[in-house]
Amino acid sequence: MQLPCALSFLVDEASDMPGADSFLAELGARLLADGLPLAGGSLTQAPPHPIIARRSWLWRADAGTVIQALGIGTAGTTGAEHAKADRDWLAGLGMVVMEEDAAGHGHDRAAIRWAATRPLDASELELLRAVARFAVAPLAVIAGRATLAALLETYLGRRSAAQVLAGRLRRETGETIRAALLYADLRGFTALSETAKPKEVIAALDAWFDRIGGAVHAFGGEVLKFIGDGVLAIFPIGERSSGAACDAALRAVAAARAGMNHLDKSRAEQGLPPLPFGTALHVGEMLWGNIGTADRLDFTAIGPAVNLVSRLEGLCRPLGRTVLLSGAIAAETTQPLVPLGEHRLRGIAAPCAVFALRE
The missing domain is CATH 3.30.450 (Beta-Lactamase)
Structure with missing residues (x-):
């Protein structure tokens, strides 16, 4: 039949x-x-x-x-x-x-x-x-x-998830990709976590991640890692030009700042402290792939570019800036910037030319 x-x-x-x-x-x-x-x-x-x-x-x-x-x-x-x-x-x-x-x-x-x-x-x-x-x-x-x-x-992000679904489940050399990198970190989070109730701390973290992560995704980037109260994100180069990727990262930063300003006003109305943060942008190559033990892996990115962007963010507080850019990313954008000279970054051999956005 x-x-x-x-x-x-x-x-x-x-x-x-x-x-x-x-x-x-x-x-x-x-x-x-x-x-x-x-x-x-x-x-x-x-x-x-x-x-x-x-x-x-x-x-x-x-x-x-x-x-x-x-x-x-x-x-x-x-x-x-x-x-x-x-x-x-x-x-x-x-x-x-x-x-x-x-x-x-x-x-x-x-x-x-x-x-x-x-x-x-x-x-x-x-x-x-x-x-x-x-x-x-x-x-x-x-x-x-x-x-x-x-x-x-x-849990992994779109790009990393696609690699895992394709069967990349072993420790490998990985692949080198070029991208605009964004690293952002809350300031004073340790003090906040010591004084606020756990639910309030989690709510603050979620609100922060919503603003920064939402802005990254809105402009075609991808969050690679949440590191404590920090965020590492990339805007890959290849699907678009280096200049376009860097401009997308800058637009994401502008959107995140606007979102955090609105959030701080809302928190002030509730009698809660603001959530200051620092953000750094850099462009370069990174190694992207599986790292870990033989049976417990993490799909992540490492390399000098990742080290530099995280160290650069550490200058935000001493320089009194919310956003800092490396000389490499400054060379890729026509947006007016404020030169802040060359600075030594911890663990980085060569001094880094540092720029800031015009406030």
């Missing part, structure tokens, strides 16, 4: 789909090939993600592709409201013929809905019910891959 086209796809091919969007598009096409008069469909999953609570993919039969992928924030929207939004969208295409078929459990749980151009007969409805049952296994595989990618990106 020959399986319907949609069921054959779910048994033999669906687990190899790269994502839920391509899964839904192909499944819808196979159901059309089986003669079902579908107008559209939706697939909703609840991925393990620090920001996204549910993700929906919406497919239109006339276009043949998934036209939207919605990342839904955690606050204020319930599962029932998500389901209603999906049904309302499908109702705009045709008759909703299957309200919801849930497959799987926990993060693997998925809701599949369909809309048709006419009422379906008993055999067509039975096929959709069979599709929901057969979809459990491939959707679990697809959800598992998405979960792994989301977890690695959350």
Whole structure:
């Protein structure tokens, strides 16, 4: 007995789909090939993600592709409201013929809905019910891959996560990349942690990391490390020019400063102290790869450029500046800067030309 086209796809091919969007598009096409008069469909999953609570993919039969992928924030929207939004969208295409078929459990749980151009007969409805049952296994595989990618990106960052997913799980020489580097650090954090309650300290850290990390990501950079109350981030060169990467880093610094100014005003209204910080920018090469023991690794960056940017940030307090730039990055930007002369940095042999932003 020959399986319907949609069921054959779910048994033999669906687990190899790269994502839920391509899964839904192909499944819808196979159901059309089986003669079902579908107008559209939706697939909703609840991925393990620090920001996204549910993700929906919406497919239109006339276009043949998934036209939207919605990342839904955690606050204020319930599962029932998500389901209603999906049904309302499908109702705009045709008759909703299957309200919801849930497959799987926990993060693997998925809701599949369909809309048709006419009422379906008993055999067509039975096929959709069979599709929901057969979809459990491939959707679990697809959800598992998405979960792994989301977890690695959350803890390692997008660039490092891609390397780990590609199978780089051994200590290696690594690769040398060129990037604009940003190192930022809170000042007086030790005193704050000694005097404030633990919850207040964590809240302050999270607020700080939101501002600096959010600014880095907004301008195409990537946070490599949270080091205590410090942040090491890069703006890789290659996808864009050296000058463009350095300008992106400078724009990220400007955005972070604006965010921290707003945060300090809010903290002042609550009777809390400000959160002063220092930031340094440099551009150079670094070695990027696995470091650690044979069975416990850390994907990180090392090299003279990383050492220099962290030491340069240490000059922010004695020089009375929030942002300092090395001579290497100053040579890559047309932004007006204030030269502060050459300075010796601890552990760095050659003196470093130091510049500051005009206040």
